[in-house]
Amino acid sequence: MATNGNDILQAAKQICEEKNISLDSVIETIEAALAVAYRKDFGEKNQNIKVELDMKTASSRIFDIKTVVTDEKAEITEKLKEEKKAQAEAENEEIKPGKEKKIKESIREEDEANEEQKIDRFNPKTEITLTDANKIKKDAKLDEVIKTELHPPAAYGRMAAQTAKQVIIQRLREAERDTIYKEFKDKEGEVINGTIQRIEGKMVLIDLGPTTALLPPSEQVPREQYSPGQRLKFFVVAVNTTPKGPEIILSRSHPDMVNKLFHLEVPEIGNGSVEIKSVAREAGSRTKIAVFTNQKNIDPVGSCVGQRGSRVQTIISEIGGEKIDIIEWDEDPAKFITNSLSPAKVLSVKIKDEEKAALAEVKEDQLSLAIGKAGQNVRLSAKLSGWKIDIISDKGDKVTSKAEKKDKPENSGSVGSLASSESSADGKEKQVKEEVKKDEEKKPVGEEKSKSEGDEEKSIKTSEVKSIKEERVEKKPGEQKKEDIEQPTKDKKAVKEEPKPAEKITEKKDEPKPEAKQEEKPVQEEKSIKEKKTADKDEKKQPDKEDNK
Numbered sequence: 075m076a077t078n079g080n081d082i083l084q085a086a087k088q089i090c091e092e093k094n095i096s097l098d099s100v101i102e103t104i105e106a107a108l109a110v111a112y113r114k115d116f117g118e119k120n121q122n123i124k125v126e127l128d129m130k131t132a133s134s135r136i137f138d139i140k141t142v143v144t145d146e147k148a149e150i151t152e153k154l155k156e157e158k159k160a161q162a163e164a165e166n167e168e169i170k171p172g173k174e175k176k177i178k179e180s181i182r183e184e185d186e187a188n189e190e191q192k193i194d195r196f197n198p199k200t201e202i203t204l205t206d207a208n209k210i211k212k213d214a215k216l217d218e219v220i221k222t223e224l225h226p227p228a229a230y231g232r233m234a235a236q237t238a239k240q241v242i243i244q245r246l247r248e249a250e251r252d253t254i255y256k257e258f259k260d261k262e263g264e265v266i267n268g269t270i271q272r273i274e275g276k277m278v279l280i281d282l283g284p285t286t287a288l289l290p291p292s293e294q295v296p297r298e299q300y301s302p303g304q305r306l307k308f309f310v311v312a313v314n315t316t317p318k319g320p321e322i323i324l325s326r327s328h329p330d331m332v333n334k335l336f337h338l339e340v341p342e343i344g345n346g347s348v349e350i351k352s353v354a355r356e357a358g359s360r361t362k363i364a365v366f367t368n369q370k371n372i373d374p375v376g377s378c379v380g381q382r383g384s385r386v387q388t389i390i391s392e393i394g395g396e397k398i399d400i401i402e403w404d405e406d407p408a409k410f411i412t413n414s415l416s417p418a419k420v421l422s423v424k425i426k427d428e429e430k431a432a433l434a435e436v437k438e439d440q441l442s443l444a445i446g447k448a449g450q451n452v453r454l455s456a457k458l459s460g461w462k463i464d465i466i467s468d469k470g471d472k473v474t475s476k477a478e479k480k481d482k483p484e485n486s487g488s489v490g491s492l493a494s495s496e497s498s499a500d501g502k503e504k505q506v507k508e509e510v511k512k513d514e515e516k517k518p519v520g521e522e523k524s525k526s527e528g529d530e531e532k533s534i535k536t537s538e539v540k541s542i543k544e545e546r547v548e549k550k551p552g553e554q555k556k557e558d559i560e561q562p563t564k565d566k567k568a569v570k571e572e573p574k575p576a577e578k579i580t581e582k583k584d585e586p587k588p589e590a591k592q593e594e595k596p597v598q599e600e601k602s603i604k605e606k607k608t609a610d611k612d613e614k615k616q617p618d619k620e621d622n623k
Contacts, residue, residue, distance in 0.1 A: 083129045093250045094284055101127055103245035105134075110241050111234035112136055116226050122200045123224075137221040140202040142214055148203050151196040254285050255320040259313045265334040268324065270304045280308060280324055293325035295358040298394050307392055309334065327357035332398070335389045336363070342377040351403040354457035361396060362414065362454045366403040375400050401458070407432065411463060414455040418444035421468065431462040438467045 086100045108125040117123055122139040196203075207214035214220060230238070268280040268287065278289040278300050293311065294300075308324040309331035315321075325331065333353050342348040348367045355361040365374040378400045379386050386398055399417075404410040408423040411432050418440045424433040436444045444465050445452055456463050 086129070089246065093246060093253075095246070095249045095253050099249045100246070101129065103242055103249065106245060107238040107241040108134055108136070111230050111238040112224070112226060114237050115231050115234040116224075118199055120197075120199045124221075136224045136226065138224055140200060140207075140220050140222070142204055142207045142216050142218045142220060143196065143201045144216065145203045145205055147201075148196040148198075154195075250284075251319045255313060255315060257284070258282075258310065258320065258322050262310050262313050263330065263334075265307050265309055265331060265338065266324075268306065268308050270300050270302050270306070272302055273300060282322070285320065285322065287322035287324045289324045289326065293323070293327055295326045295394060295396075297358055298326065307331075307335070326393075327355075329353045329355040329361075332361050332363060332389070332393065335392060336378060339385050339389055340378050340380075342367075342372060342374075347372055348374045348377055352458050352460075354454045356450060356454065358394065358396060360399070360450060360454060361393075362399045362401060362458045364401050364403040364410070364414070364458055375402055399454075407459065407461060411455065411459050411461060414458050415444050415451065415463075415465075418451070420444070429462070430460070431464065432459075433464045433466060435466050435468060438469050441465065441467045 086097060086104070089095070089100050090097050105125040105127050108127070109123040112125070113119070113121055113123050124137045124139050126135045126137070128134070202220055204214065204216065207218070207220050210220055210222065266282065268282050271279045271281040271286060273279070276291040278294065280287040280289055287308070289300075289308065306326070308326060309328045311323045311325045311328060313320055313322050330353070332355060333350055336350060337343050340348065343350060343365075347369055348365055351364040351366050353361065353363050363378075365378055367374040377385075386400065390396060390398055401413045401416060404413065407425055411423050411434060412420045415434060415436075418436055420440075421435045421437065423435075426432070434444065443451070446454075452463055452465060
């Protein structure tokens with residue numbers, strides 16, 4: 075059993091460094107593995123074996139642990155065993171072979187199990203009677219633990235060593251999981267650094283060093299791009315235990331992430347002189363944060379902004395360029411709502427305490443600022459203050475904070491409504507054009523030709539009407555009356571002369587000459603190509619004849 079103690083101690087310390095676990099847990103793991111190995115080779119199944127390992131001498135001592143109980147308990151269990159044997163023998167004689175025997179055996183087993191639960195039986199593997207305990211220790215008492223040292227008769231076998239190895243691996247893994255769980259459970263609600271390991275579908279896996287955490291799609295910032303190897307800050311949302319180990323859920327869109335970043339970046343918030351009252355965030359777009367201080371010599375907004383915006387800019391760069399509005403908190407709800415609606419300038423705020431609603435009045439040119447893009451400014455102000463906010467202009471236009479992103483106010487005077495109307499008009503024009511194209515494609519070629527003929531006739535008529543109107547304008551009023559009388563006769567002549575242009579068009583249809591010419595051209599070209607080929611062959615034959623001569 076004796077081996078080099080220094081080697082075992084160094085191996086245990088190495089495991090502690092690799093797995094980030096304590097030395098005591100490693101020693102307990104080795105002791106449990108040796109106990110399992112002894113029970114496997116030399117002990118019994120439910121025997122309570124304990125091993126004490128001495129790391130200095132690398133020696134181990136094995137003990138059988140038993141609890142002292144009364145002698146009556148052992149006697150009662152023996153009587154019950156004898157009675158059960160007698161009952162079993164009697165039942166076996168009475169019961170016929172077949173299905174009835176199996177049924178009664180199952181009933182008997184159930185009764186025995188119920189009795190064992192009711193009666194506290196004596197277990198000789200884990201318990202010892204008082205008389206037997208006094209033989210080992212004279213002053214033994216009830217419920218006392220008696221240790222009996224055991225000596226293994228031979229070395230452990232191969233199976234025992236293998237089971238011990240499995241126990242060590244399993245226990246070390248469990249110890250490692252426990253330490254990881256405790257470490258990150260304490261960091262729940264804090265900001266930590268992590269490196270993006272890989273991306274599996276919509277799930278992003280984050281490497282935290284000792285373990286891997288998850289960044290689910292619901293906790294990601296919209297339109298934020300992630301790439302492997304990228305180092306970012308994350309907010310620890312929850313740490314859960316699972317059969318596979320601790321599950322750590324991270325977030326980049328949580329409102330408290332901005333809160334914790336200000337605690338890290340602004341010393342006044344870190345030491346408690348400036349307090350963050352509330353945070354309203356729409357991740358990836360805008361955040362409003364309300365700050366307050368009891369100290370008169372400290373500017374809460376200025377301390378968060380920093381010199382030339384240095385402090386707030388580092389936080390903005392950390393959350394992907396998201397805009398941050400820092401607002402001074404006030405006990406008066408009217409003043410706080412006025413501050414929360416910045417950058418818009420509010421004329422007045424009327425408070426309704428029963429409904430916990432507020433009506434803010436602004437100038438007409440400040441209405442779009444107070445509402446914000448798609449109502450974002452009003453929504454964030456309502457979240458920040460906890461009040462339902464209605465905005466009204468000095469001319470009576472009203473907007474509520476309940477409006478969603480898609481529902482834009484009617485009288486807000488924003489450019490978005492005009493753009494949407496223009497886009498809808500463009501869409502209608504496109505639909506009409508597409509329908510016209512489809513109709514034209516469906517019509518046969520003959521109809522298209524007749525259409526072109528009709529268009530030419532219409533153009534001739536319109537040109538004649540324009541010329542008549544121009545002549546009327548140039549002539550005097552007296553002459554216009556005469557021409558008005560003569561106009562029906564001219565119109566009749568024009569109607570009679572209409573078929574002339576149609577005849578010209580029909581003549582164009584009957585001309586097959588250009589098509590014939592086009593067909594003759596390729597025939598002539600083929601003849602010229604054949605003549606060239608024959609000439610080339612004759613030239614090649616002449617030098618062959620000269621060589622033969």
